[in-house]
Amino acid sequence: MRRLIAGLTVLAGLASWPWIGAQAAPAAGGAVERNPGRGTNILIVGIDSRAGLSAAEKRRLHVGGEGCDCTDVMMLVHLSEDRRRASVVSIPRDSYVQYATPEGTAGEAPHGKINGAFKIGRGPLAVRTVEKVTGLSVDHYLETDFTGFERAVDDLGGATVCTDKPLRDENSGLDITTGTHHLDGNRALGYARARHLDPPGDLGRVRRQQRMLADMLDGLTVRGALADPVRAADTARRLLGSVRTDERTGMNDLIGIGWTLGRLPADRTEFATVPISHFDHRVPGVGSTLLWHESRARALWEALRADRPITGDTRILPVPETRAETNPAGIRVRVDDAKVATALERSRFVVTDTSASAPAVRPAGPAVITFPAGREADAATLAAALPGARLRSADRPDAVFDVTVGSEPVVVKTVTYDRNVAEGAPVTADRLRCSGSPAPASDTAQHG
Known part of the structure; x- marks a missing residue:
């Protein structure tokens, strides 16, 4: 009875989502009515901050040194209007952009690495900057830090990763052998943060993050953690203990997002990184930055605004002759x-x-x-x-x-x-995630 009451409560809350209500109510003739719209955009960020961490926690998390108090990870998730496709676009932290104007200030906003918007104006400015440079409206915002990420991965059952060569990065604490591994939150953090690998830098790291997320979503789906609103609600409750949201994002929103992702087949979930034209654009006072490829990045954001797939779009990823x-x-x-x-x-x-x-x-x-x-x-x-x-x-x-x-x-x-092809081309999750079975659970205990 308690489970039934909980389920009815969740469904009542979900009915407030226009897109779920529209899908649930068939129109005359059996067709499903759709509310007009452009889908839903969710900005997910991970913060590089050591604030509040003890010396022991820094050692355990392998996050010694000074934090930048900026966004270390930035992903924009687009859920299509019909809820039959999700597009996840990673925005590299060193992208050189013009910030949105901070509230209460006048004049032209400065330029800098996109991860610096958070330091200037926290989450609200990070959101407005992403909206400014993409032309997309952000509907929901999720933020976590090192400990929150670790806790979230543990609460969601760990993360499966795979590699065709050993990966070792002393800076992040990553040290795994060739093959498939099931990682706990601590080791998953090292995997997500590793930058000193081959290929070095942000794009390779971002692709590894995408691969890990694809496998985590697959694992949640296989375990039924997002199979229905009640299970999605339980997963959302656990996630809320590890992430912070904006005022527009509540429990019902997370349930709806999770339920949608849990029903999508892998070939309907897309991953990409913003196309880059210059990988070492030097700016005095800023350092080495990444410049977006103007026409291809514009095509990417236009596709999302039009609610179209990004895989197979040759404006985003031209196909060379050889x-x-x-x-x-x-x-x-x-x-x-x-x-x-x-x-x-x-x-x-x-x-x-x-x-x-x-x-x-x-x-x-x-x-x-x-x-x-x-x-x-x-x-x-x-x-x-x-x-x-x-x-x-x-x-x-x-x-x-x-x-x-x-x-x-x-x-x-x-x-x-084209380095964008090797490290950030639009691809569906079934081509991105690990193949085969994950390593035994003991892998975590041996290496944690």
């Missing part, structure tokens, strides 16, 4: 043909022309790429520029790729490397 999976600028190549060497340089490979010592009679067959063992991904990038070339692995101490041109004509294609 895509490089790794950066040619990190691949050193010796080429024994001058024309081929010049053509490869156009794609930014680091080329040494050895044509002066090439044999007078070329070996029969196509060109051969001899690459250092363990550099298969880079070999695939070079092979994309030289279609038809044969690949040959060899143990080489100098880490240089050799291209030996044969008797057959060589076609050189211009390859395009």
Whole structure:
């Protein structure tokens, strides 16, 4: 009886949500009426602050040093009007933007890293700045800090992460081996904060955060934690102990959001990072920042405003004729043909022309790429520029790729490397999350 009463109370509260009421009431002829609108936008931020932490807590959380009192994580979640799609867009902390004007001030607002808006005007200015630079209205705001994140992950049953190589970052305390791991809140915090990995910086970190969130949502769905309003209410109550909300966001809002996310299949949940044009834009007094790609970022926000999917939108992520999976600028190549060497340089490979010592009679067959063992991904990038070339692995101490041109004509294609593709392209959760079963629960105890 108590569960029935609780369920009726939750449903009564949820009826106040226009979109839930609209979905619940079929119109004449069996069609479902929809309220006009543009969906719902939720801004989720994690704060980098050591305020109130004891020395022991700082050691346990691996957060020594001075905090910036700014947003360390920023995600904008868009729920479509029909509640059949969710789009999660990460906004890198070093994005260089113009802040919204703080309340009670006059004149032009300053520019800076987007994470600094919180330090100036706390959550309200962070929200207004996101609204200013995206053109979207933020309907709900959720905020947590280090301890809140740790507690939230523990309360929600932990986080599953996977990696194809060992990950170690002394700054964040992350230290996990190759494979799939189920992490408690403390280790999940280290995973979410790690920046000193390969690739370094914010975009790789943001993609790992997205992958962890995708797997957490999958885990909550599998366990039924969001299966109905009553279970979603229980999950929301636990979450409210770890996060702070704005005055527009209450228990019923969290239940509705959770219930919506819990009913979405993985291929209807999208993740992306704002497209970047400059990854090291230096600003006096600010430091190294990220500049958004003007046209592609604008296309991203326009798609969300129009309530359209962001995956498959070539305005957000153009499809090059020949895509490089790794950066040619990190691949050193010796080429024994001058024309081929010049053509490869156009794609930014680091080329040494050895044509002066090439044999007078070329070996029969196509060109051969001899690459250092363990550099298969880079070999695939070079092979994309030289279609038809044969690949040959060899143990080489100098880490240089050799291209030996044969008797057959060589076609050189211009390859395009886009770091946004590698670390932030729009993708659905089924392609992002870990595959296979999570590691046993004992993994947490062994490494926690």
